[in-house]
Every structure is written in C-alpha cells, then in structure tokens.
Amino acid sequence: MKKNIGNILALYPTPLVVVGTMVNGKPNWVLVGHVGIIGHDRVMVSLARTHYTNQGIKETNRLSINIVDETMLPRADHAGCVSGAKEDKSELFDCTVSESGVPMIMEAPVVMECTVDDIYVTDGFESFICKIDNTYAEESVLTPSGKINYRALQPVLFEMPTYEYLRTGSVIGKCMSVGKNRDAFLLSLRRRAGKYAAGCGAALSESRCAGTVKRDQRRRGGARRKSGALAGRKWDEMAGMAYGRAAGSAGRSGI
Ligand SMILES: Cc1cc2nc3c(=O)[nH]c(=O)nc-3n(C[C@H](O)[C@H](O)[C@H](O)COP(=O)(O)O)c2cc1C
Numbered sequence: 001m002k003k004n005i006g007n008i009l010a011l012y013p014t015p016l017v018v019v020g021t022m023v024n025g026k027p028n029w030v031l032v033g034h035v036g037i038i039g040h041d042r043v044m045v046s047l048a049r050t051h052y053t054n055q056g057i058k059e060t061n062r063l064s065i066n067i068v069d070e071t072m073l074p075r076a077d078h079a080g081c082v083s084g085a086k087e088d089k090s091e092l093f094d095c096t097v098s099e100s101g102v103p104m105i106m107e108a109p110v111v112m113e114c115t116v117d118d119i120y121v122t123d124g125f126e127s128f129i130c131k132i133d134n135t136y137a138e139e140s141v142l143t144p145s146g147k148i149n150y151r152a153l154q155p156v157l158f159e160m161p162t163y164e165y166l167r168t169g170s171v172i173g174k175c176m177s178v179g180k181n182r183d184a185f186l187l188s189l190r191r192r193a194g195k196y197a198a199g200c201g202a203a204l205s206e207s208r209c210a211g212t213v214k215r216d217q218r219r220r221g222g223a224r225r226k227s228g229a230l231a232g233r234k235w236d237e238m239a240g241m242a243y244g245r246a247a248g249s250a251g252r253s254g255i
Pocket residue numbers: 028029030031032033034035046047048050051052053054077079080081082083084085158
C-alpha cells in the first residue's frame with residue numbers, strides 16, 4: 001500500500017552533467033543533475049535563477065552539456081560546490097571553444113553543443129530548453145557503427161534525496177522484447193496478482209495476456225512447454241491461475 005508523501009520530486013537517479021557557458025568572456029562550469037529530454041532533438045537544463053551561469057547563458061544563448069564520468073567526478077563536484085561569482089572556475093577543466101563560442105570539456109566522453117530555444121521560468125528557477133546543434137563523442141565510447149556505448153561510457157548518476165553519486169547497473173533486458181517473452185510476462189502477471197488488487201489494471205493485463213496466450217496456442221497448437229520456470233503448464237492454465245489470484249485479491253485499494 002502506498003503512502004502519500006507529499007509533492008516530493010521522485011524522478012531519480014538522473015544523469016549528471018557539467019554545463020558550460022561563457023560568462024564575462026571566460027568559461028564557467030556548473031554541475032547539474034536536473035536535466036531532461038524533450039522530443040528527440042531538445043534537452044532541458046534546470047538552473048536556480050541566482051546561479052552565475054545563468055547570466056552567461058542568457059547573454060550568449062549557448063551552452064554545452066558535458067556528460068560526467070568517474071574520472072572527472074571530483075572536479076565536476078567542485079563545480080557544484082562553488083559559484084563562478086566567488087571563484088574563477090574557468091581552469092577546472094581543459095576545454096576547447098566551438099566556432100559558435102561554446103566552451104566544451106575536452107575530457108568529457110560526450111558533449112552536446114546547444115543553442116537555447118526558450119526559457120521556462122518557475123518559482124526561483126530558469127529551465128533552459130535547448131536545441132542540440134552537435135554532439136561530440138570520444139571514439140573509445142562509440143560502437144563500430146558509431147553509436148554511443150553507455151556500457152563503455154559509464155555515466156555517473158545523481159540522486160537528490162541522499163545527495164549521492166551512483167554507477168549505472170547491469171543490463172536486464174532488451175526493450176520491446178521482455179514484454180514478448182511469455183514466461184516473463186506471465187510470471188510478472190502472477191507476481192502482481194499476488195501483490196495488488198486487480199481492478200482495471202487486471203482487465204487490461206488479462207486482455208493482453210489472453211492475446212499472448214492465443215498467439216502462443218496458434219504457434220504451438222496448444223502444446224505444453226517443455227522447459228522454463230513455468231514448465232509443464234498450458235499458457236491458458238497459467239493465465240487462469242494468475243487471474244484467479246487477481247480476482248481473489250480484487251477489492252483491495254491502492255495501486
Ligand atoms: C550533485 C549536484 C547537483 C546539482 N544540480 C543542480 C541543478 O540541477 N540545478 C541547479 O540549479 N543547481 C544544481 N547544483 C548546484 C550548482 O551546481 C551550484 O550551486 C554551483 O555552485 C552554481 O555555480 P555558478 O554560480 O557558477 O553557476 C547541483 C550541485 C550538486 C553538488
């Protein structure tokens with residue numbers, strides 16, 4: 001049963017980045033955990049209105065988003081501890097300045113060079129909506145086909161409630177594949193049925209699962225599975241077990 005803990009921001013962990021921009025003719029670096037994706041070509045960087053960085057972003061309309069790896073983490077952390085208004089942070093990282101005047105960290109494995117499209121203002125914050133102009137990636141973090149390999153990159157993650165940095169974990173499945181694995185799907189359905197009241201969620205899953213079962217029966221001619229965690233049972237039999245438990249526990253509140 002869930003407890004309402006208020007309007008707590010719960011969307012963690014997030015990737016950790018250092019945002020760079022020119023302020024008063026010098027590079028300035030700020031550590032940022034509150035970044036987001038908008039569509040397929042824009043990102044959002046949310047900054048407290050009072051940060052030194054903001055004036056540079058608003059003056060130049062440009063910034064870089066530098067993904068943090070473990071090697072640069074101590075200096076990245078420093079960029080989040082002191083303001084450019086108090087300390088010159090321009091030497092914190094070796095950098096290169098793009099043709100459009102954006103400072104970019106040389107050692108960052110991946111850097112996005114961005115133009116600010118819009119600023120979304122909320123109480124005390126300016127969230128910069130940025131269009132990605134160019135993305136630069138070290139060859140060591142690219143696959144042979146030129147895609148970013150996040151297993152090699154190992155981006156640092158940020159968690160606000162504990163104020164800690166985390167590593168990414170291991171691969172647990174392929175997208176749009178785990179939902180097509182009947183064993184995994186039915187097992188997950190049974191586990192949910194044992195844990196929560198069914199309600200409308202059960203109806204949805206029932207129809208999805210029924211589809212899965214029918215497809216499976218068509219393919220196998222109703223054959224029994226020979227192996228796996230749920231071996232020896234027909235799909236519809238297993239689904240029935242799952243629905244039976246869901247129906248039995250229906251009526252409990254909470255999601
Ligand atoms: C782990 C971590 C994450 C942070 N994330 C953000 C953030 O998402 N937005 C923000 O405005 N400040 C964030 N900060 C705080 C700024 O990095 C910090 O106040 C910085 O000194 C401001 O630098 P500036 O005044 O030179 O711009 C974060 C700090 C830390 C340590």
